[in-house]
Amino acid sequence: MRIFIVHAHPEEQSFNGAMTRTAQAALAAAGHEVVISDLYRMGFNPVSGRHNFITVHNRDYFRQQAEESFAALNDGFAPEIQAEQDKLFWCDVLILQFPLWWFGLPAILKGWVDRVFAAGGRIYGGGKWYDQGVFAGKRAMCSLTIGGAPPIYSEHGLNGSIASILYPINHGMLYFTGFDVVEPFLVHAPVRLSVEQRAVELARYRERITGLSTAPIIAYPKLAEHDEHYVLNASAKRR
Numbered sequence: 001m002r003i004f005i006v007h008a009h010p011e012e013q014s015f016n017g018a019m020t021r022t023a024q025a026a027l028a029a030a031g032h033e034v035v036i037s038d039l040y041r042m043g044f045n046p047v048s049g050r051h052n053f054i055t056v057h058n059r060d061y062f063r064q065q066a067e068e069s070f071a072a073l074n075d076g077f078a079p080e081i082q083a084e085q086d087k088l089f090w091c092d093v094l095i096l097q098f099p100l101w102w103f104g105l106p107a108i109l110k111g112w113v114d115r116v117f118a119a120g121g122r123i124y125g126g127g128k129w130y131d132q133g134v135f136a137g138k139r140a141m142c143s144l145t146i147g148g149a150p151p152i153y154s155e156h157g158l159n160g161s162i163a164s165i166l167y168p169i170n171h172g173m174l175y176f177t178g179f180d181v182v183e184p185f186l187v188h189a190p191v192r193l194s195v196e197q198r199a200v201e202l203a204r205y206r207e208r209i210t211g212l213s214t215a216p217i218i219a220y221p222k223l224a225e226h227d228e229h230y231v232l233n234a235s236a237k238r239r
């Protein structure tokens, strides 16, 4: 398998760093190919704009999706965007590795998605979305650390369920572009764990990583289960 890890943590010695190194070693030992985009070390610029492109569709009014569509037809993405898109097309499995920041992705990773997941049928658009998406047949997984302990992220916990917090990422970014979305891998409150407990978490991650091809995926409804207004149809609702 070919695995692409997008790593978003500013500190190399962090627990997130340990998780990515654990994944890299376990996958290499099992004979898989691994490519890592370590966004902080790359100095990846998360701010989207005209510099995403080497082509110009409309000089007078910048509409990102229109420029993306034009660039998709004219080989017009800036080299750092093209390089990330190439890694996405290359991989069988995408892993997003990050600490939960403000109930979401760290800005550097959100900006990577903003800039790299381009319209015009390159990454989405032109009828290519959800199970008909560009990345249909590939898998993707969020692997994250969370400051709070599990109860506060349970269904009735103060912070709300982790499934609802991750929905914009799992559904809105990964499933939207066609990936089968593997259940996220979560490590709660690594700062408060003992050294031994952290070792257990890394062993648990090693196990998940080596079983990525069969790990359970989130059962999102298919496009065909919706009516002409993209509302779930009656038979799908009954399921």
Ligand SMILES: Cc1cc2nc3c(=O)[nH]c(=O)nc-3n(C[C@H](O)[C@H](O)[C@H](O)COP(=O)(O)OP(=O)(O)OC[C@H]3O[C@@H](n4cnc5c(N)ncnc54)[C@H](O)[C@@H]3O)c2cc1C
Pocket (backbone or CB within 6 Å): 009, 011, 013, 014, 015, 016, 017, 018, 099, 100, 101, 102, 103, 104, 144, 145, 146, 147, 148, 190, 191, 195, 198, 199
């Ligand atoms: C801007 C911001 C917003 C945040 N928003 C939220 C939020 O919305 N919700 C929330 O719950 N939390 C939030 N947090 C907290 C954040 O999610 C946690 O701080 C983060 O997930 C912890 O992961 P880490 O990799 O940074 O841990 P670290 O602090 O880097 O690591 C934890 C411990 O593991 C140790 N360690 C490193 N490598 C190893 C190893 N190989 N073996 C054993 N131990 C090791 C480290 O030395 C450290 O003691 C936020 C934090 C910030 C800065």
